[in-house]
Amino acid sequence: MxxxxxxxxxxxxxxxxxxxxxxxxxxxxxxxxxxxxxxxEHNILPVPSGTHSLQTSPELYMKRLLGGGCERIFQICPCxxxxxxxxxxxxxxxxxxxxxxxxxxxxxxxxxxxLVRAVCSDLGSAGFPVSPAGExxxxxxxxxxxxxxxxxxxEALRTEMFDLQLVEEVEPxxxxxxxxxxxxxxxxLASLARPKKEDPQLAERFELYVAGIEIANGFSELTxxxxxxxxxxxxxxxxxxxxxxNRKMPEQFLAALERxxxxxxxxxxxxxxxxxxxxxxxxxxxxTFPAAGLDR
Numbered sequence: 062m063x064x065x066x067x068x069x070x071x072x073x074x075x076x077x078x079x080x081x082x083x084x085x086x087x088x089x090x091x092x093x094x095x096x097x098x099x100x101x102e103h104n105i106l107p108v109p110s111g112t113h114s115l116q117t118s119p120e121l122y123m124k125r126l127l128g129g130g131c132e133r134i135f136q137i138c139p140c141x142x143x144x145x146x147x148x149x150x151x152x153x154x155x156x157x158x159x160x161x162x163x164x165x166x167x168x169x170x171x172x173x174x175x176l177v178r179a180v181c182s183d184l185g186s187a188g189f190p191v192s193p194a195g196e197x198x199x200x201x202x203x204x205x206x207x208x209x210x211x212x213x214x215x216e217a218l219r220t221e222m223f224d225l226q227l228v229e230e231v232e233p234x235x236x237x238x239x240x241x242x243x244x245x246x247x248x249x250l251a252s253l254a255r256p257k258k259e260d261p262q263l264a265e266r267f268e269l270y271v272a273g274i275e276i277a278n279g280f281s282e283l284t285x286x287x288x289x290x291x292x293x294x295x296x297x298x299x300x301x302x303x304x305x306x307n308r309k310m311p312e313q314f315l316a317a318l319e320r321x322x323x324x325x326x327x328x329x330x331x332x333x334x335x336x337x338x339x340x341x342x343x344x345x346x347x348x349t350f351p352a353a354g355l356d357r
Contacts, residue, residue, distance in 0.1 A: 062349065062351075063347075063349050063350075064223065067339070067347070068085045068238050068349065070184065070339065071335060071349070072349065073183070074180065074184060074186055074331075074335050074338065075331075077179065077184060078137065078157060078176070078180060078313075078331070079179045080179075080183075081175070081176050081179045081180065082159065083158075084195050084320075085133070085172075086133060087133045087134060087135045087159060088131060088133065088134050088135075089134075089135055089136065089137075090123065090126060090131070090135070090136050091136060091138065091241060092116075092119045092122035092123060092136065092313060093115040093116070093122060093124075093139075094115060094116050094138065094139065095110050095111075095114070095115060095116075095297025096113055096114055096115075096116050096121065096122075096257070097112070097113050097114075098309055098311050099114055099116070099117060099121065099311075100117075100118070100120060100121050100253070100293075100311060100314070101146075101293045101296040101300070102117070102252070103227050103254075103296050103304075104142055104301035105117050105142055105298075105347040106142060106143035107141070108141040108142070108143050108152065110281060113328055114326065115140075115141035115305045116138070116140055116141065117140055117141065117142050118156065118158065119136050119138055119139055119156070119158055120141070120253075120326065121311055121314050122159065122330070123136060123158060123160055123322070123326070124160065124314060124317055124318070124324075124326070125313060125314060126160075127160055127162055127316040127317070127320050127321050127324055128316070128317025128318065128319075128320040129161075129317070129320075131160075131189050132161070132162050132163075133160070133161050133162070134159065135157065135158065135159035135160075136156075136157070136158050136159075137156070137203060137331065138155070138156055138158075138271050138300045139155060139156070140151055140153075140154055140155075140156040141153050142154075142181045144351060146352060147264045148343045148344070148345075149274060149333060149343075149344060149351055150331070151344055151345070151348065152342070152352065153352075154330060154331075154332050154344070154348075155156050155330075155331040156327045156329070156330065156331065156350075157174070157328070157329040157330075157331050158326065158327065158329070159185070159326065159327060160282075160324060160325070160326040161324060161325050161326075162321065162322075162323070162324045163266060163323055163324070164281075164323070164324065164325040165255075165323070165324065165325050166244070166254075166265045166266065166267055166280050166281045166325055167280040168279075168325055169267075169279040169325050169326075170197075170199070170242050170244075170267060170269075170279075171175065173240075173277060173327070173329075174197055174240075174280075176329075177193045177240065177261070177334070178193045178194070180334075181336065181338065184285075184310055184338055186338070187340070188337070188338055188339050189271075189337055189338055189340075190272040190337060190340075191236060191237070191238060191239050191240060191271060191272060192239065192272060193240065195239065196239070197239055197240045197241065197242060198236075198238075198239050198241040198242065199241075199242045199244060200235070200241055200242070200243055201244060201245045202242070202244070202245055202247070203242060203244050203245065205234075205235070205243055205277070206231060206248065208234070208267065209230050209231045209234045210226045210227075210231050211226070211230060212226055214247060218247060218249070218306075220251070220339075223247075223250065230272065231243075232273055232274075232283060233273045234273070235270035235273055236241065236269075236270035236272055236273060236274070237272060237273065238269040240269060240270065240271050240317065241269070241270045241271075241288070241328055242267045242268075242269055242270075243267060243268050243269075243270060244266065244267035244268075245263045245264070245265075245266070245267075246263070246264045246266045246267075247262065247263065247264070248261065248262055248263060248264045250264070250266075251264030251266040251280060252255070252293070252295065252296055253280065253282065253283055254266040254280035254281060254282070254283055255281040255282060255283045255284070256282070256283075257277075258339055260332075261325070264280060265280055265281035265282070266278070266279070266280035266281075267279055270330075271337055272337065274337065275330075275332060275333075276329060276330050276334050277328065277329040277330070277334045278326055278327065278328050279325065279326065279327030279328070280325065280326070281323070281325050282316075282321065282323070282324040282325060282326055284318045284322065284323060284324065285318070286315040286316070286318045286319055287349045289315060290310060290315060293311075294308070305310070305320075307353040332347060332348055333342045335347050
């Protein structure tokens with residue numbers, strides 16, 4: 062359990078986040094935490110809640126709000142992912158998501174820079190492992206694998222070693238001197254992202270790293286409902302029979318995409334960001350009640 066001093070710091074952190082987005086003209090929204098249907102993602106295990114599931118992300122409903130006419134929205138909320146435990150993982154954690162209509166992933170990168178600098182300015186950046194000032198590094202996935210991995214991107218994908226190579230050989234080098242945007246992921250690793258116009262084999266997707274730790278995942282949204290439905294079918298095909306069930310599609314979500322010309326959205330792990338600002342190395346030390354201290 063956090064002591065009063067750390068609780069005050071955590072509260073100030075959330076105030077700084079909200080102040081930034083209110084100052085940028087964003088509308089704060091809230092969406093259902095228990096959801097009857099989730100976006101199909103084969104690599105994320107949801108937590109059941111009766112006939113529903115606890116949200117793994119507010120993305121599905123926030124994009125429906127975009128389809129309903131919202132322009133710039135953000136949300137701070139708890140999310141739940143089964144079997145995610147460790148120094149950087151919690152089964153219940155706080156997520157920040159924001160979305161912009163008529164924007165792309167490059168705008169989100171700018172948002173990230175301004176947000177982190179603003180929060181560090183408000184709270185102090187003495188504990189932050191790198192300076193948020195100056196120009197941040199932007200590194201393509203292909204170049205990162207060329208520099209740091211023992212396999213090329215193509216070979217890693219072909220042998221299904223991409224994730225292992227990324228985690229063990231690439232990530233430890235990222236964001237060590239300045240925050241790093243790792244961008245232009247292979248399209249098959251971005252089921253909700255728009256293909257890059259100049260090269261459709263790449264997605265307009267990025268992840269933000271600080272001191273080897275991934276804290277955000279953003280992309281230009283795929284707003285073609287036909288293409289998105291096909292991507293979801295691919296995700297279902299990667300699940301076992303129990304998880305795939307009868308392959309229900311989030312039809313209202315897909316319908317909302319038809320009303321969005323272009324948009325960009327991002328998810329940022331607030332517990333990880335607060336951990337870095339507080340100068341800690343374990344998220345359990347910066348959440349009010351760490352997982353090991355919960356009553357069972």
